Amino acid sequence: QVQLVESGGGLVQPGGSLRLSCAASGSTFRSYVMGWYRQAPGKRRDLVATITSGGSSNYADSVKGRFSISRDNAKNTVDLQMNSLKPEDTAVYYCNTQTVPGGRYYWGQGTQVTVSS
Numbered sequence: 001q002v003q004l005v006e007s008g009g010g011l012v013q014p015g016g017s018l019r020l021s022c023a024a025s026g027s028t029f030r031s032y033v034m035g036w037y038r039q040a041p042g043k044r045r046d047l048v049a050t051i052t053s054g055g056s057s058n059y060a061d062s063v064k065g066r067f068s069i070s071r072d073n074a075k076n077t078v079d080l081q082m083n084s085l086k087p088e089d090t091a092v093y094y095c096n097t098q099t100v101p102g103g104r105y106y107w108g109q110g111t112q113v114t115v116s117s
Contacts (some may be wrong), residue, residue, distance in 0.1 A: 002026040004095045009111030016084045016115070022095030022108060024076040031099045034071055035080040038072075038091035045094070049080060063089075085115045096115040 007019040020036065035050035049069040051057045057069050066085075071078040078095065095108035 002099060004097060004106055004108035006095045006108045006111040007094065009093060009113045011114045012085055013117050014086060014115055015065060016085050018092055018113060020080040020111060022078045027099060030073045031097045032101055034097045036069065036080045037094045037096055040091045051094065089113060089114050090115050
């Protein structure tokens with residue numbers, strides 16, 4: 001069974017930075033793809049960024065140039081460095097992984113990010 005635990009969320013002022021971390025346990029070594037999603041109350045859960053086991057990354061247009069995703073396959077971790085944060089970045093951020101192509105998706109419990117002055 002796969003378990004994901006996010007950390008690093010909190011309150012930050014506009015223009016500030018946060019680094020989110022996700023620790024995976026279980027059968028997750030070189031998991032096919034890992035990513036970050038975010039969701040505001042009553043809103044759709046949207047993709048933020050993904051990264052494959054080979055290191056190829058993809059970003060939502062809204063975060064390109066500001067966020068950076070990285071992973072450590074040996075440690076089974078994936079991080080999201082968030083810079084130049086905006087109030088519209090406020091959401092619960094969820095870690096996600098698909099361990100093999102066509103397999104099920106696993107989700108963490110989420111961590112709150114609030115961008116406000």
